[in-house]
Amino acid sequence: MHELLAKLRGGLIVSCQAYPGEAMYGSHHMAAMARAARDGGAVAIRANSPQDTAAIREQSGLPVIGIWKKTFPDSEVYITPSAEDVMALFAAGADIVALDATSRPRPNGGTLKSLLEKVRAFSGEIRRAEFMNDPPQAALPLLMADISTLEEGIAAEALGFDLLSTTLSGYTSYSRQESGPDLELVAKLSERCRLPVIAEGRYDTPELASEALSAGAHAVVVGTAITRPHTLTRIFAQKLSER
Numbered sequence: 001m002h003e004l005l006a007k008l009r010g011g012l013i014v015s016c017q018a019y020p021g022e023a024m025y026g027s028h029h030m031a032a033m034a035r036a037a038r039d040g041g042a043v044a045i046r047a048n049s050p051q052d053t054a055a056i057r058e059q060s061g062l063p064v065i066g067i068w069k070k071t072f073p074d075s076e077v078y079i080t081p082s083a084e085d086v087m088a089l090f091a092a093g094a095d096i097v098a099l100d101a102t103s104r105p106r107p108n109g110g111t112l113k114s115l116l117e118k119v120r121a122f123s124g125e126i127r128r129a130e131f132m133n134d135p136p137q138a139a140l141p142l143l144m145a146d147i148s149t150l151e152e153g154i155a156a157e158a159l160g161f162d163l164l165s166t167t168l169s170g171y172t173s174y175s176r177q178e179s180g181p182d183l184e185l186v187a188k189l190s191e192r193c194r195l196p197v198i199a200e201g202r203y204d205t206p207e208l209a210s211e212a213l214s215a216g217a218h219a220v221v222v223g224t225a226i227t228r229p230h231t232l233t234r235i236f237a238q239k240l241s242e243r
């Protein structure tokens, strides 16, 4: 197993993301969040944008799973939609790059297969150019497939991804719509696929995160329940206002 994947095994990955307009938006805040997550025992961070990836990697010293959310008028795909986005994250220091690997139509009529071919070609160029300070063998990014169903996980494995994440279960029209995490998908993927499976999406208690490992997950990503203070505040405030 790849050294980095071995380091993630059984661990907590904290997603540190904020949207424009939110109080915590900005690389400075996200890097502080990541340091707090590290101090609490996180083994890696999931981050949005090359800027946040670079700041978090530098300030927390933890491995970063980089994504870049972008919206398009012709597609519902928004997590790292293009090969150029993958390479920008990689150049910013992402150890792993996660991207939408659902079966939904992609922006500008592109396909996942051609995106991966492009990334492989770019990776070769980067190694030749010694663009990064890291040694050449460390210059190849690991690619994480953000999927929503078992079928998409199987297809992503066949395409050559390095790990799978259940990120998008509940966020595509055809996947299971659950208020809690999709533990069943974790169990099925772990049974059917050889790749490490990351449990992600709505793990909002330590008990649920632990259940994911029991279901076969390699590691668990937690975002909202740790790093979205306005959402957590709203849950408390709403409960009080219902009295």
Ligand SMILES: CC(=O)N[C@H](C=O)[C@@H](O)[C@H](O)[C@H](O)COP(=O)(O)O
Pocket: 015, 017, 067, 167, 168, 171, 200, 201, 202, 203, 221, 222, 223, 224, 225
């Ligand atoms: C669906 C989607 O766009 N998920 C995003 C992926 O990066 C993030 O907004 C989530 O916070 C992340 O997946 C962690 O999940 P949760 O916040 O539920 O612990």
